[in-house]
Amino acid sequence: MRVCMLAYTFYEKDNRVRRYAEALVKRGDQVDAIALAREGQPSFQLIKGVRVFQIQKRTIDETGPVSYLIKLLSFFFRSAWFLTVSHLREPYDIIHVHSVPDFEVFATLIPRLMGARVILDIHDIVPEFYGSKFKVGERSLIFRMLVLLERLSIAYSNHVIISNHLWYEKLVKRSVRPEKCTAIINYPDLSIFSRRPRPTPPNGDFVMCYPGGITWHQGLDIAIQAVSLLRDRVPHLKFLIVGDGPDREKLKGMILREHLEDRVSISGFVPLERVAEIVASSDLGVVPKRKDSFGNEAFSTKIMEFMAMNVPVVASRTLIDEHYFTEEMVQFFDSGNAEDLADRILYLIQNPGHRSALCEFSSEFIAQNNWELKKQEYLTLIDSLTLRSHNRPSLRGLLHWSKG
Numbered sequence: 001m002r003v004c005m006l007a008y009t010f011y012e013k014d015n016r017v018r019r020y021a022e023a024l025v026k027r028g029d030q031v032d033a034i035a036l037a038r039e040g041q042p043s044f045q046l047i048k049g050v051r052v053f054q055i056q057k058r059t060i061d062e063t064g065p066v067s068y069l070i071k072l073l074s075f076f077f078r079s080a081w082f083l084t085v086s087h088l089r090e091p092y093d094i095i096h097v098h099s100v101p102d103f104e105v106f107a108t109l110i111p112r113l114m115g116a117r118v119i120l121d122i123h124d125i126v127p128e129f130y131g132s133k134f135k136v137g138e139r140s141l142i143f144r145m146l147v148l149l150e151r152l153s154i155a156y157s158n159h160v161i162i163s164n165h166l167w168y169e170k171l172v173k174r175s176v177r178p179e180k181c182t183a184i185i186n187y188p189d190l191s192i193f194s195r196r197p198r199p200t201p202p203n204g205d206f207v208m209c210y211p212g213g214i215t216w217h218q219g220l221d222i223a224i225q226a227v228s229l230l231r232d233r234v235p236h237l238k239f240l241i242v243g244d245g246p247d248r249e250k251l252k253g254m255i256l257r258e259h260l261e262d263r264v265s266i267s268g269f270v271p272l273e274r275v276a277e278i279v280a281s282s283d284l285g286v287v288p289k290r291k292d293s294f295g296n297e298a299f300s301t302k303i304m305e306f307m308a309m310n311v312p313v314v315a316s317r318t319l320i321d322e323h324y325f326t327e328e329m330v331q332f333f334d335s336g337n338a339e340d341l342a343d344r345i346l347y348l349i350q351n352p353g354h355r356s357a358l359c360e361f362s363s364e365f366i367a368q369n370n371w372e373l374k375k376q377e378y379l380t381l382i383d384s385l386t387l388r389s390h391n392r393p394s395l396r397g398l399l400h401w402s403k404g
Contacts, residue, residue: 007034009035193308207284227260279309
C-alpha cells in the first residue's frame with residue numbers, strides 16, 4: 001500500500017504524524033510525507049523508512065492572522081501541485097491530511113478524483129484554535145466561517161480522525177456523523193519515550209522540564225513566575241523549556257526582567273529523540289497551559305510521555321486532562337495561578353514519596369494506553385478504507401473503461 005502524510009508541520013518533531021507513518025512502514029507499506037522545512041534543512045530526508053519531502057521553509061514569526069494565512073495558502077498550493085505530480089507518477093491508496101488547517105484537505109483533489117481515499121486528521125479543532133491564538137469570539141463572523149469550512153472539509157473527506165474524545169463529542173454535534181469519525185489520542189511511542197536510568201543532575205539541581213510549543217495558551221509565563229516565587233526557597237531549582245514558538249522572545253525578555261538567567265533556559269528546537277533524553281534527565285514535568293476555550297479541551301501527549309518515562313507531572317487543572325487522568329496520576333494546580341503552581345512544585349520537591357506514588361499509578365495507566373497497544377485501531381481503519389476504495393470505480397478506472 002502507498003500512503004502519503006500531508007501536514008503543515010516539521011515532520012521530525014511531530015510525534016503524532018511520525019507514529020502513523022512509522023507504524024505503516026514497519027508493517028511493509030510505502031509512506032511519503034509532505035511537510036515543512038526549517039532553515040538549512042534539505043528538501044528530502046529518509047527518516048526511519050519514511051520519505052520526507054520538505055517543500056516549504058517556515059520561520060515561526062507570524063505577527064497576525066494575515067501573515068499566518070499567507071504561509072498556509074502558500075503551503076496549500078505547493079502541496080497540491082507536489083501531491084498531484086507524485087500521484088500521477090505512482091498513485092497513492094491513502095492520503096492522510098493533518099490539520100491545522102482543515103482546508104489543506106482540498107489539496108488532494110486530483111488524487112481523490114482518481115481513486116485515493118482521504119483522511120482528515122484534526123489535531124487541533126480549528127475554530128477554537130484560531131479564536132485562542134488571535135483572541136476571536138465564537139459569535140464573530142470569522143469563527144462561524146471557520147465552522148463552515150470545518151463542515152465542508154469533513155464532508156469532502158472519506159473519514160475523520162479527531163485527537164481526543166471531548167472534541168469527538170463536539171464534532172459529532174456540529175459537523176460529522178459518528179460513523180465517519182474516530183477519536184485517537186496522542187498515545188506515547190514507547191520506542192522513543194520509555195523508562196531509562198536517570199542521570200544524577202550536577203550540583204544537586206532539581207530539574208523541571210517542559211517540552212513543546214512556546215505559545216500563549218501553553219502558559220509558560222505562569223511557570224516562569226512560579227520559578228521566580230521559589231527563587232529563595234529552592235535555590236537549586238532549574239527549569240528547562242525545550243521547544244520553539246512565537247512567544248519565545250517574550251519569554252526571554254521575562255527571564256531577563258526576573259533575573260532568572262541561571263534558573264530558566266530555552267533550548268529552541270531539538271529532534272524528538274533528543275527531547276526524550278532531556279525528559280529522562282528531569283525530576284519533574286510541567287504542563288502549565290491556560291484554561292481558555294481551546295486549552296481547556298486541547299489534549300497533548302506531553303503528560304503521557306512524562307508518565308512513560310517515569311517522570312512525575314504537575315499540570316494545570318483542565319477539563320481534558322481531568323477527563324483522562326486522576327489526582328493519583330497527576331499533581332494538578334489551578335490554571336493561571338502561579339502561586340498555586342509554586343506551592344505544588346515545592347510540595348513535590350519536599351515529598352519524594354509522593355513523586356514516586358504518582359509515577360507508580362501513571363505507569364499502570366501507560367501500560368494499558370500506549371501506541372504499541374493502540375496502533376491497531378489506526379491500521380484497521382486504513383485497511384477498511386482501502387478495501388472500500390477497491391469496491392468503487394475510480395476516475396482512472398472509468399477513463400480506462402471508456403477507452404475500451
